[in-house]
Structures are given as structure tokens and as C-alpha cells.
Amino acid sequence: MAELILHHYPESLFSEKARAMLGARGLPWRSVIIPMIMPRPDTIPLTGGYRRTPVMQIGADVYCDTALIAAVLDDKGSGPTFFPAASRLAAQTLARWVDTELFWAAVTLRFLPSNTGSFFANSEAAAAFAADRANFSQGSTVRRLPLEEALPRYTVFLAELEAQLGDRRRYLFGEDWTIADFSTYHLLWFIHAGGAMAAVLAAHPAASAWYGRMKAFGKIPGVAMTGPEALAVASAAEPAPIIGGASDLADIPVGALVDVGPTDYGVMPSRGELLSCDTASITIRRSHERTGVVHVHFPRHGFGVARVHGDNA
Numbered sequence: 437m438a439e440l441i442l443h444h445y446p447e448s449l450f451s452e453k454a455r456a457m458l459g460a461r462g463l464p465w466r467s468v469i470i471p472m473i474m475p476r477p478d479t480i481p482l483t484g485g486y487r488r489t490p491v492m493q494i495g496a497d498v499y500c501d502t503a504l505i506a507a508v509l510d511d512k513g514s515g516p517t518f519f520p521a522a523s524r525l526a527a528q529t530l531a532r533w534v535d536t537e538l539f540w541a542a543v544t545l546r547f548l549p550s551n552t553g554s555f556f557a558n559s560e561a562a563a564a565f566a567a568d569r570a571n572f573s574q575g576s577t578v579r580r581l582p583l584e585e586a587l588p589r590y591t592v593f594l595a596e597l598e599a600q601l602g603d604r605r606r607y608l609f610g611e612d613w614t615i616a617d618f619s620t621y622h623l624l625w626f627i628h629a630g631g632a633m634a635a636v637l638a639a640h641p642a643a644s645a646w647y648g649r650m651k652a653f654g655k656i657p658g659v660a661m662t663g664p665e666a667l668a669v670a671s672a673a674e675p676a677p678i679i680g681g682a683s684d685l686a687d688i689p690v691g692a693l694v695d696v697g698p699t700d701y702g703v704m705p706s707r708g709e710l711l712s713c714d715t716a717s718i719t720i721r722r723s724h725e726r727t728g729v730v731h732v733h734f735p736r737h738g739f740g741v742a743r744v745h746g747d748n749a
């Protein structure tokens with residue numbers, strides 16, 4: 437199997453979700469640390485525009501968004517599936533709610549002045565981050581949560597988590613993990629990384645014990661690789677063939693030039709030739725002088741496809 441290359445940065449919560457999934461399944465991985473803010477000259481050639489973190493690369497295939505990364509990792513390594521048949525819908529739906537709704541509570545809580553901890557090296561870094569994220573937020577369709585909404589959203593969730601785990605089960609849906617454990621874990625990791633809310637978690641013993649078990653998965657490091665080395669890997673590889681690629685979009689056929697991007701925030705799209713679009717994923721083909729031809733894959737849920745016409749092509 438070609439190496440699993442994660443493009444990420446240490447402070448990124450969705451990267452922590454990917455790192456924990458890799459660790460849980462016992463998978464060796466390569467670690468490309470990207471800057472916390474733009475520019476990212478060794479990442480954008482791979483994605484063609486998408487700028488959210490993390491992305492996972494396997495040879496000349498690039499997987500955007502941890503929802504898709506989870507699906508790709510699920511048949512690799514060892515251990516229980518992230519999507520057990522008995523609780524698949526519940527686990528996926530909880531994971532999505534946590535990744536999109538509880539996420540905004542986590543952002544508010546993590547960036548409280550008392551909870552920012554060592555996130556920023558100095559005030560210049562904080563100002564540069566704010567400017568970068570203002571840019572990132574352009575075109576966003578979501579609302580930032582004020583503290584009076586964010587705090588109860590989290591504490592109510594934590595109380596329910598405690599109740600769910602109260603029968604001494606190991607994971608949210610029983611003795612084996614599901615995708616919901618990894619989504620929930622990375623949110624708690626982010627909120628509690630700042631230290632100021634430690635007492636809130638400590639007051640929930642079952643959730644704390646579960647959190648400790650999950651955190652161990654995120655501690656297994658990848659082997660360092662540089663961005664240029666990762667681009668060279670893409671350049672030397674061929675993308676995995678797309679079998680029976682079809683488009684379920686009424687007005688956009690396979691072969692069309694399209695922009696694909698998130699529909700909620702960080703909406704910067706990637707441009708390429710549509711290879712397939714179905715309920716599992718969207719795939720485009722694109723090329724760059726530093727990567728050769730790559731296939732870039734996105735989840736279907738939460739992403740939009742727009743045809744690029746004439747003058748915009």
C-alpha cells in the first residue's frame with residue numbers, strides 16, 4: 437500500500453481526529469506539517485484550491501475532509517469498523533452534528549481569552565491568525581456562536597455524554613468505537629487543550645475516562661515528511677483508477693470542468709474535470725506542474741459542485 441500522508445498542523449482539531457483514527461487502526465503514516473495560516477505553497481498544488489485542514493494523500497490521490505478520510509481508512513489497518521451496521525446511521529449523524537454544530541461551540545470556547553493558552557506564540561501571530569481566518573470566512577454561511585449559546589451547547593452535550601457512558605461501556609455505542617467517538621473526541625480535545633475548562637470535564641468521570649482512552653490514539657506520531665517530498669510522491673504516482681465513474685448531478689456530466697468546495701465555511705473550491713459524483717464522494721481530476729495528474733476526492737455531504745463556464749474556465 438502506498439504511504440498515508442497527512443497534511444496537518446499540531447493545533448488543528450480536525451487533524452487530531454485524523455491522527456486519532458490513524459492511531460486507533462494501528463496505521464503507519466507520514467506527517468507533513470503545514471503552516472497554520474496561508475500561504476501553503478506545498479499544499480494548494482495538491483488540492484487545487486481547497487484549503488481546509490487536514491488533507492490526506494495516498495500517492496496521487498488526495499482526500500479532503502475527515503468524513504471522507506474516515507471512509508478511506510476504514511478498510512485499512514486493524515480493529516473495529518468506524519461504521520458498524522447496527523449503529524451506522526446514528527453514529528454518522530452524531531458525528532456530523534458534532535463536526536458542524538458542536539464545532540462552533542468549541543471554537544467560541546477555545547478562543548476565550550482565558551482558554552487560549554499557548555495557541556499563539558505572540559501577539560503578532562495572533563493578529564496574523566485573525567486576518568487569515570477573516571479571509572477564510574469569506575462566503576461563509578454559518579453564524580459564530582456567542583458564549584451564552586456556546587457554553588450550554590457544550591455542557592448539555594457533556595451531561596448527555598456522561599449519561600451515555602454511565603453504564604461503563606467503553607465507547608459511545610458499546611464495546612467498540614464508531615466514527616462518533618472520533619468526532620466527539622477531537623472537539624473535547626480542542627476545548628480542553630487550553631486548560632481553563634479542565635474542571636468542567638473532571639466533573640464528568642465516565643466522560644473523562646473515555647476521553648483518556650481516545651486521547652491515547654492521537655499520541656501515535658507519524659514519520660516526518662516535507663511538503664516538497666509529498667509533492668514528489670504525487671508526481672511519481674498514478675491516481676487510482678475510477679471504476680464506473682458517473683455523475684448523479686442532473687445538469688453536470690462526467691468530463692465537465694467544475695469547482696468543488698464546502699458549502700458552509702472555508703468555501704474556497706478546487707477546480708478540475710468531474711470524474712464521478714455519487715452519494716459516497718465527488719472526485720475531480722486536475723494537474724499541476726509539481727504534482728502531475730492527481731485525483732482530488734471530497735465527501736458529497738456538505739460540498740457543492742458548480743460547472744465552470746466559458747470565460748471563467
Ligand SMILES: N[C@@H](CCC(=O)N[C@@H](CS)C(=O)NCC(=O)O)C(=O)O
Pocket residue numbers: 447448449450451472473487488489490500501502503535572702
Ligand atoms: N469538515 C472538515 C473541517 C475541517 C476544518 O474546519 N479544519 C480547520 C482546522 S481544524 C480549518 O480548515 N481551518 C482553516 C485552515 O486550516 O486553513 C473536516 O472534517 O476535515
